[in-house]
Amino acid sequence: MLCQSCGQRQATVQLTRNVKGQEFDQYLCDRCAAMTGQTPDPGWGSPFGSILPGPSPFGYPAHPGSPRREPAGLVCPSCGETERQLKETGLLGCEQCYDTFAAVLDPVFRRVQGHTRHIEAPGESHKSDELAELRQRLDAAIREEAYEEAAGIRDEIRKHQQKGEGGD
């Protein structure tokens, strides 16, 4: 659904608006929703929606029209994403965010995915881990200008890749 205000971006937030004593739902994009200064309704759009239990637990203004409070909460040391940004956009900033916001993410995973851990298909993990290790060794060998060793590792990587392609 497109934003009902600008009609340009995808609607990600649901707001209950009150006009002349009548309540109605409005679906807006993040930007237009921010312009209203109103608390988004939980449970719609961003996967973080329904963990907002009522007004203003995470820095949203408690009453429509009141000024926004400064963001509180965790900040990712790697990319600088704040907990508030995460909840507003529903997007993580980098892989480190997964550790930084683990406590926030767990309930989201439980609700949206029904699981909190990945299950690898048999054989998948083994293959890619070994390849990753070989690539690291190759990088190190090149850095140290040990070209003969690097050539050997490259051959090993090729063998692995051919094995991967033949299998499946």
Added chain:
Amino acid sequence: MAWYLEEGPVSDVVISTRVRLARNLAHTPFPWRLKPDEQDYVKDKVIAAFRAICQKSGEKAIVVELADLGKVETLALAERRIISRSMLGNTKGKALLLFPGEASGILVNEEDHLRLYTVSAGLLLDETARQVSQCASSLESSLSFAKNDRLGYLTACPTNTGTGMRASVMLHLPGLIRSNIIGPLAEKLAKAGYVLRGAEGEGTEAKADMIQLSNQVTLGVTTDQILADLDRLVIELAQEERKARRALHARDPAALEDEISRATGLLTKARLMSSEEAMRLLSLVRLGRELGLEGMPDYGLIQLLLTETGEGAIQQGAGMPMDERERDRARAAYIRQTLKEY
């Protein structure tokens, strides 16, 4: 031949199968947090890896900077579902890497650094997934992807974390839609971890009775499990749809056959036709073919018209921008011409 003209398995109900994998480069912020020069860095790295695998397989690598394309060309890409409509106004820093035939490709710097996709005609989940996974593995031999043991592949949105895989099938469900079964069904499917949406992605309406069904869960299940569950579900849905069509036909055969024949009449004779009308009529003709009625056009012709009569495709075909009335006229002419010899 373009993939969408082929008649795949279960093609009476399933138009196409699409599997996409979300991947991100390790140690690199996700696209929405990148500055333009960092986006270029990601793009260059992915393009180099893509060219390398194309060189190895002897395929031609097609690299498209989306920002360099005109409005019409971008729109035509969205109509062929190669990019999403939400990308139309926001192509800066994004690239599209295509294998010949457009059935497989990689979108760079969308929500994730890489969105790999493969699409096939009909219901073909395993094979489609195998192809896209193979492409991802080939890239992974030169690119390091963000992942860990606990959560699998790490994506910008936690709804994709784990396998990063979204498997979708495009269904033609005129029977279930006309019998008003689709609403309650969508609720039931949502509870079971599936998403039903309109043909053009999130938040869109069902055009031409086409509905997209995909898995919601990407974490805590293996890709094989996701594919097997979806396959079973689609087979069941297809049976329900066939039942609903037969019931619809049996209720008043003359009325339904009349409606379908009138649709073919309009398609072969009309001089002005909007995209909405074309979609509606083509869906009826498709239903006529699926019911085995006589005198219906070939499968490939219907598919061609369903895919290539959008606003973007019509203007692209004409080689110039057109206003709505000019488009409606060109569309009607194109449809008449295509159906002339059927």
